[in-house]
Every structure is written in structure tokens, then in C-alpha cells.
Amino acid sequence: MLLKIENVTKAFGAVKAVDGVSFDIHEGEIVGLIGPNGAGKTTLTNLISGVYKADDGKIDFLETNIVGLPPFKICHLGVSRTYQIPQPFPDLTAIANVVVAVLCGKHRANLSFGDALLEASHCLETVGLFGKRNVLAKDLTLFELRTLELARALATSPKLILIDEVMAGLNPVDGLRAVRLIRRLKEEYRLTILWIEHVMKVIMEASDRVEVLSYGKKIAEGPPKTVVDDPIVIEAYLGKKYAQSRKT
């Protein structure tokens, strides 16, 4: 088992953003994490990547409890992430963005600066951004920024990548390209992916298993097709009335 989340709780004042959530992720899986707005999906990602510290519960990554570890140590263990709103280093070129990840990510002995540049170019080439290596990140398009984030996540040599809404703001064609890219990366680099997404079509096609959150609690889990037919999930997304009318 790669990641084991047990009874994780995080509250901001009186609001429980994540409330006793538990699930496991096995190696090589693509797990979808869905839920209505404000369900606690991004908070859960932040808890796993170390931005927030869980109030209660346990998060085991490769049998190491990572609750309370600083983000850089969690990254060294093999967890990487992308952001809902891309957060590149705007004044650095694309290759410099990736070089930071290569140099700082998983520790590699005697990694010279030249080797790191070569590795970064390879990562950029994998996501199809090598041609823009010398362009400043602030001059890239949204799709290019998303691929840059993937290249950066890849450059830290991760085992688990947390992908936060890759489709947000992309047109359907670019969205499809991004999804295909992620699937290809998963196969080529033997990655495990926890994928937050609002676009159900993508989750249905891409994920092996889906976890559903609503108001911070896990309300359903299972294969995508079973989950979307679950009345509780329909109620959480579309309201009680719609769920009842669908039953009758």
C-alpha cells in the first residue's frame, strides 16, 4: 500500500473542512477524488502534501507517518503535486522552473548542475514543452503552464502525484490533451495518481476508483460507474429533490 489515510480531520475555526476521512491508495492506481464545491478536496491534498497539519488522524506514506512533516521532506519521500491555479516561478524560464525541482526533489548523490539541466530538458521534452524551454513562465499559455507543472512534479522523481483540477479553465481539446498526457506519464513512469476533478467525464474515463467527499466527509467510494449511480452522490451534487424524483 502506497498511501493510507486514517480518520483525518482538519478544522478551520468551527468549520470542519475534512472530517474523519479514511481511504487507501495502492501502487499504480489512478484514484479520483470528487465532490461538490467546498467539499474539502483541496484541503485533503494540502494535508497530504504538508501545507496543513492534520488535527487528528494518520497519513501513512510508504509506512511512514507524514503528519507534521514539512512539505520539502514529504516531497523527498516521493509525493508531488500540481495546483488548481498554476503556480510557476513567473520570472524564471521554463527550464529553470524544472531545474529547481530536479535539484531539490528526491536526493540524488553527485548530481551536477549540468546533469540537472539535462534531466530538466528531458522532463520538458516528455510533456512537449522543450521548444519553450527559454521562455519565461509568465509568458506561457494556461495549457503550457499546466504541462510545466506536470514536468516540475515529474522532475522531483515522485511515486505519488496529487493532481488538482487539471481541466479547470482549459478548452475541451486542450483538456483531452492534458488527460492523455497524464495517462501516458502514468504508464511511462509507473506513477500513482490522486486526481481531483470536477469534470465527471474525465474521472469516469481515467480513474480506476473514485472517492467522494461532501462537507468534509467521505460519502461514497468504488468504481466510477457504481459511484455516479449512487443516490447519496446524486443527492450531494444535485440536491434531494432531484435524487427523489430520479427514484420515482
Next chain:
Amino acid sequence: MVKIEHKRARLVFRLGDLKLEWTIEPRYWRNHFIAIALLLLLILGLSGKPDLLSLITTANIYACIAIPLGWQITGTGRMNFGPQFFVGIGGFTAALASIYWGWNPWQSLVLTILVSLLFALLLSRLTVIAKGLYFSLITLLLPLIFLEFTNIFNRVFRGETGLSGIAHIIDVGDIGRNYLLGCLMSLGLMLVFLYVVDKVLRSRWGVYAAAINDNENVANMLGLNINRYKIVTFAMTSVMIGIAGWFAAHYFGTFAGVTYLPLQFMLKVLLVVMIGGRGEIYGCVVGAYFVALLEHFLTRIGPIHYILFPFILLLLLLALPEGLYGLYRRHRYKEYYPTLKVRKREI
């Protein structure tokens, strides 16, 4: 007889069998040695004029403060408004050691480094706990508190008049030569600072600095231990600024808190950094010479220069937010340091 030929973009000088080529194209002129040679020639040319030599030394001291400050601003991602605090630490350490214990400049240098390092490590925690405006405010207040401190302990620091009688950095018996050698030493110190900071910023540390400057949280998420890096950067740069204070004390022979610690001095350093451009170390040298010359001419028109300085700073902030070098870099943005290029090897 020297023969000069003009071949495409080159000038070829021939003297017998000797052949010397000089590329005319301006992009090859950005050579460090040319700049160093010009500065050396300038200093040697002014060897009979102590006032102008002092002017150049002052410019070099400004550069010695601004170069590490440029690295610090980038490497910690925070704007330090009180670099003169460490100028004060360095200067007073050197002055006190020289006057009260009779130490020579090299002995006091070791003590300056140690004391600056101690204070830098004590204050380095600020780069972790204070962000943005809070960091700027705290650093702005530090030198002012230090100034008050020197006024309170007037018997030790001579707050009003300053400490005098500090051993000179170099003494060969002739005052004119002392000025010349001191000026050359200041140039040497500035070049050493420039070399060290340039090397650091071109290495992987430069990449880390740029990443922290842009977004330290993301850098942390990508596996960079930002706290350790920021503390080390703050400590190293503060020691370098302390060394600049040590040099100022030993060069001028006097050191007064009222000269180096108030806001006016900070404004000058800020102007140097602003003209050079944020985090641009070569720009700092240009800025330092510009400010020293400006100060030289403005003092002739009386005390109004205290008002003119902030006014010029304000104008520059509005007109050139990235400094004079920023104008140049806007057209050659790929050269934003650290310059990383993957070149294909030509076969």
C-alpha cells in the same frame, strides 16, 4: 611599425610576427577585464587628487554594501530596509577593537566577521517568521535602535562625534600613496564581492534564490528546505555587509553612528540598488558610482540634497521599477540570471 587592418567585424594589429585581433562587435565588449582595466586607469589617473580618490572609494564601499544586499533581497525574497545595521556592527567592532585594544586592521577583520556572524545568526530567524512588510519594518527599525544605543552608551561609542583614531587600512608613510592604495584596496574588495556573489548566483544556489524570490511556498513544495537556505543567505550577506563597514572604519579612520546608521544612509544604499535593479549585482556597481557622483555634486548646492535624494528615489521607483539595468534586461530577458541555456553541441 604597427599595421592596423579592418577585417569585417575585427581590427587586426600587426607588429612584425605579432598579431592581435580585436572584435568590434559590441556584444563581445561585455568583458569584465575591460571594466576592471578602465576603473584601474581611472584610479591611477587620479592619483594626485585625494578628494576624488575618496569619492571612488566611497562608491566602492556603496557597491560593497549593495552587492550582498542584492543577493540577500533575492535569496530571502524579502526587502531589507536596514542593511546599514550591519555596516554599523562591522564598523563599530573594527573601531572599538582598534582604539581600545590597539588591534591592527587584519586582527579586527577576524573579530568583525565573528561579531557580524553572531548578530546575523541571532537575527536570521526573522527571515523565517516575518514576511513582506513586517520584515521590512523590523529591519528598518534595527539601525535606528542601534543609533539610539550608541547615543545612550555615549562614553563607549561617542554617539555625537564618532570614534576617531582608528588604525588606517594601509600606512606607507606618504598620505597621497595611502589614499591611492586604499582606493585600490576598496576596488579589490568590491571585485572580490562581485566575483563571489556572481559565482554563487550562477550556481545552483542562484536557482534556489530565484525560486525563493518568486514563490517560496512552491519552492518548499518542490523539496527545497527554504528556511535553511534563507538563514544561510542572510548570515553570509550580513557578514559581507559587516566587512564593508570594517573597511569604511579603517579607510576613513573615523566611524560615527550618525553617518552610517540614520535613514539618509539607507536611502543612498536603496538608491544604489534601485538604479542597478533588484537583484542585479553588476547594476549595483553602476548605481554605486552614479550615487557617489550625484552626492558629490548635490552637496555643493547645500542641504537641499537631503530632500532631493528621496525625490530622485521616488521618481526612479515610478519611472524605472526595474532600475536602469531593467531597461536593458527587458530587451534581453533570456539573460535573467541564472542564465540557463541548453546548447546543442555543434558537430
